[in-house]
């Protein structure tokens with residue numbers, strides 16, 4: 001059987017983990033710093049509004065971000081932190097009208113984004129575990145409820161969070177869910193599965209590699225040649241896929257893959273993606289552009 005029997009989108013919707021730019025005060029376009037690079041054509045300090053941010057918090061160049069060199073904007077996802085900070089934590093106080101909230105509001109974005117990202121992974125672990133391990137499912141549910149409650153705290157409470165401890169508490173649950181799912185997977189190869197956790201595979205030639213069921217947690221795959229690689233049921237949590245070539249690769253049932261990872265990679269019409277992810281428009285493949293950058 002495939003490793004997952006449910007898709008976590010409903011839970012993510014309930015927890016507010018999908019970015020809703022229209023409910024956000026453009027926080028990612030102000031709070032974060034840019035460095036002139038392949039991802040951004042300009043330098044920008046943290047707390048300085050991007051020159052393309054309109055007064056209504058929309059992006060003035062949204063349809064042409066890649067063409068204008070703002071690639072970094074197309075591969076950023078706040079996991080719903082932006083609208084929660086804008087509408088809930090700060091109760092709708094716009095930083096333009098309330099300069100007194102600016103510094104803590106902007107400082108909070110990376111913190112709450114991290115918290116929401118953990119929730120995102122936990123919802124996937126829940127889906128992987130559903131119907132297989134009652135005990136782990138209960139632990140995951142408790143973790144989701146606890147962290148979701150934390151995410152509703154005040155700005156001061158959130159800024160005081162020990163993110164490292166939070167992550168260290170979640171990781172063992174994700175590893176258990178991943179190992180069990182990969183062990184059950186029909187894609188798992190005979191014998192030992194590759195363990196490349198945190199491996200430095202930057203620019204590595206891995207074309208056609210058999211990476212079925214491999215652990216690539218936190219692996220650095222920047223610019224790697226993964227053309228035609230078999231990544232079915234591989235664990236890709238936190239793997240850096242920027243510029244990696246996934247043309248013809250098979251990521252069916254790959255675990256913990258986010259849209260941002262896919263958007264940051266290269267690929268083509270023959271790349272097979274996990275359910276729920278969208279083929280990026282810049283891969284030159286059939287329809288659906290789904291940039292996570294701010295709306296026009």
Ligand code: SF4
Pocket residue numbers: 028029030050051052053054058059060061062070073293294
């Ligand atoms: S999405 Fe648009 S407004 Fe926001 S940072 Fe990028 S270019 Fe600037």
